Amino acid sequence: MSFNPEKMDLPPRPQLFDFHGVSMTHYFTDNWENVQNFQARPDDILIATYPKAGTTWVSYILDLLYFGQMAPEHQTSIPIYERVPFLELSESIGNSGYKTCTKNNGTELANNLPTSPRLIKTHLPVQLVPKSFWEQNCRMVYVARNAKDNMVSFFHFDRMDMSEPEPGDWNNFFQRFLDGKMVFGSWYDHVNGWWKKKQTYSKLHYMFYEDLIEDTGWEIDKLCCFLGLSPSAEEKKQILACVQFDNMKNNNMTNYSTVPFMDFNISPFMRKGKVGDWKKHFTVAQNEEFDEDYKKKMKDPPLQFRTEI
Ligand code: A3P
16 A cells, blocks of 8 residues: 555644653553453463564564464465554554454454464553453563664654654654653663563563574574474474565565555665664764763663664
């Protein structure tokens, strides 16, 4: 689907507001009652990330691990955002696939998923995750990405996704990121909050985008170990091929090209897929300011990120 703003009745870009201490837009709070009361099942798998940390990549890996051997239509006609519903999203983002719900918000999509286990995506900071996921002792996979590349990816995403707040220029965005005035709040609070949770909740697998880039196969092995899966060597080989950046970029079911309010002329969803792209965006002064500020905010020594590999 190509983007044509003149033919579309696009609502204005949303405003950020404070929601239980976290910056949000109405797209993620309008369905809050249903989100909060969502009934998780013990075999649900929650994929949690700060936006732009590699959510789609890991969602697709998990989808292939569980459903890669299903009828080909599953892979060829249902976009990944319907196979892995975005829990707190209050409105439909595309059209096709599972037409089983009346409204296609995240909770309804999840409740109507015909596949099991349900793979569910969230960007919520840990303290806002609906309590039934904890009560049901669900498995959770958290993906974290170094703040510099995460920021750059988020900037380009906000430029092209008309349902995001106006990004402003890069300098302005840089400052907002440091101040935590982003949709889903502060990167620093998000990665630290989930990291802390891992110390007490054993069913949480915490992984890093940079590790996935460095050795996707090894990260898939670790994921399988966590999930109790043992794909054959052939299946693993197929999965590794499917989840390569270029293949996902060319796959209409994983590249978000079916979403009408993303303008790929500004920036594609599958943009670069690299570690270290921040160097092309940060000025020397910004890098110094960032590093100084980072030291103050990131005080947990075991949580280490790599900004280059
Ligand atoms: P860039 O904008 O830096 O390219 P999310 O899915 O959380 O929105 O994250 C999107 C980011 O993950 C984008 O980063 C995208 O290119 C990257 N990504 C998605 N699939 C990938 C893959 N198979 N390999 C590497 N990066 C991938």
